[in-house]
Amino acid sequence: DIQLTQSPSFLSASVGDRVTITCRASQGISSYLAWYQQKPGKAPKLLIYAASTLQSGVPSRFSGSGSGTEFTLTISSLQPEDFATYYCQQLNSYLFTFGPGTKVDIK
Amino acid sequence: QVQLQESGPGLVKPSETLSLTCTVSGGSISSYYWSWIRQPPGKGLEWIGYIYYSGSTNYNPSLKSRVTISVDTSKNQFSLKLSSVTAADTAVYYCARVSSYYDILTGYYHHYMDVWGKGTTVTVSS
Numbered sequence: 725d726i727q728l729t730q731s732p733s734f735l736s737a738s739v740g741d742r743v744t745i746t747c748r749a750s751q752g753i754s755s756y757l758a759w760y761q762q763k764p765g766k767a768p769k770l771l772i773y774a775a776s777t778l779q780s781g782v783p784s785r786f787s788g789s790g791s792g793t794e795f796t797l798t799i800s801s802l803q804p805e806d807f808a809t810y811y812c813q814q815l816n817s818y819l820f821t822f823g824p825g826t827k828v829d830i831k
Numbered sequence: 832q833v834q835l836q837e838s839g840p841g842l843v844k845p846s847e848t849l850s851l852t853c854t855v856s857g858g859s860i861s862s863y864y865w866s867w868i869r870q871p872p873g874k875g876l877e878w879i880g881y882i883y884y885s886g887s888t889n890y891n892p893s894l895k896s897r898v899t900i901s902v903d904t905s906k907n908q909f910s911l912k913l914s915s916v917t918a919a920d921t922a923v924y925y926c927a928r929v930s931s932y933y934d935i936l937t938g939y940y941h942h943y944m945d946v947w948g949k950g951t952t953v954t955v956s957s
Contacts (some may be wrong), residue, residue, distance in 0.1 A: 725892065754937070754939075756941060756942075758943045758944070760876075762876075766949075767925055767947035767948065767949055767950050768868075768876065768925075768947060769947070770943055770944060773932065773941060773943035773945075774932060774934065774941040774943070777932070777941075779943075779945065811875065811876055813876075813878075813944070815941070815942040815943065818889045819878070819889070819891065819892070820866070820878040820881070820942070820944075821878060822868075822875060822876040822877065822878060823875075825875045825876070
């Protein structure tokens, strides 16, 4: 089975900061990776799919990159509404694994 | 726009079967994959499995022996059954639509979960 790790697990940042979250796969998954944002008590929200394609309606400060085993989610200028937990998900095999999550908190 | 709504008992006794239904409104259940995901209290997301509208399924190996996902296209619904539950199955359960994007360069489909239900809390306790 393909395993995903995320780093960091937790990060503290300020409004306006550039934030980068890394997701690593235990084996190559081409670009079959999605990113989700989850706020407390809410369902996850799709941000990025196919590693770098921005979902409709998602602000352009969010971007994704990578292929193979290493991927990044970047928030170019952190906004107050971006404080949340972010999950990567691989959809390469027929098993859709999630990463453990990265919580972005206010510094 | 398409909306998903989970429904089912909020309390299930240990060793019994958890049963949830996801109702799709604002669109057809046809031509999509549909998935169940859960999130134990304070923990991350766990993919449970998915079903194609035609009925083909795939499950998380860690849950495969206890999970059944089915679809009823006439009701625009799909369902989850999880047998022999324990306290470890206590979680918020989400249903989601799996959309696909065809990459003409590679000839493969990219999948992603673009519509989610609000989630329903299921507690396993006697």
